Amino acid sequence: MRTVTFGMNISLDGYCDHTIFNPSKEIHDYFTSKMDEVDLLFFGRVMYELMFPYWADVAKKQSGSEHENRFAQKLTAIDRVVVSRSLEHLEDGTRIIHSNPSQELLKLKQQPGKKISVDSVSLLPELIGAGLIDEFHLVIHPGIxxxxxxxxxxxxxxxxxxxxxxxxxxxxxxxxxxxxxxxQ
Structure with missing residues (x-):
């Protein structure tokens, strides 16, 4: 059975709004290295829309720093699933799931492959409650x-x-x- 991971940047007081962080090259390299173990990204709609098309554009144009470009290329090369009730079609080949995210993630977890990375704060309680998250990678930023x-x-x-x-x-x-x- 595949391992499901959850990774997130958070502040000392537990907030994870990506607009409050300024990731260093070390942070980009850290999360890029974590993606070496992953062959499927499992997003909620909000996080997907935050991450894509921004990182897809960086990967295509190589418009970021060396570390950002490497992160963008790695991120956009991995297969993706998005949980959304409102999205109908995505041009980048991302698969959309409209309901039952826990059941769908369990099916994916039972298939052969590398790790699955979950990137959705809104789905986190449901996925934890279903016992589907096996490991957590939390990067604590020194700010409140x-x-x-x-x-x-x-x-x-x-x-x-x-x-x-x-x-x-x-x-x-x-x-x-x-x-x-x-x-545990």
């Missing part, structure tokens, strides 16, 4: 946002989820800390 989207809203989990810390990495230039947890 005070507003924005929280990683998890109060009361969004039915049960506490216990995790086991298996690795940490400190990024000296930015002061960020990457934490890798496995579900």
């Amino acid at each position: 946002a005070g507003k924005g989207r929280r990683l998890l809203d109060d009361g969004s989990l039915q049960e506490k989820l216990n995790l086991k810390l298996v690795d940490t990495l400190t990024f000296k230039s930015s002061g960020c800390v990457a934490l890798h947890y496995l579900k």
Whole structure:
């Protein structure tokens, strides 16, 4: 069975709004290296629309820094699934799922392949509740946002989820800390 991972940048106070971060080359390289283990991206619509077409444009035009270009090329080369009730068709070949994200992710998890990377804050409580997220890669940024989207809203989990810390990495230039947890 495939492993499902969840990765996210978050502030010290638990916010994960991508507009509040300024990722360093180390952060781009970190997430690029994580994609070496992945052959399927599982997005919610909002995160998909945030990430694409921006990174697809960077990959096509090579308009970012060396580190951003490498991240963009890796990201856009991986197969994608988007969960959305409103999207009907995407030109880039991304598959759309309209309902039952937990059931669909379970089917994908049972297929052969590399890891599946989930990138959706809105779907996270449902996927955790269904026992589908196996590992977490959280990059904590040294700032307090005070507003924005929280990683998890109060009361969004039915049960506490216990995790086991298996690795940490400190990024000296930015002061960020990457934490890798496995579900217990």
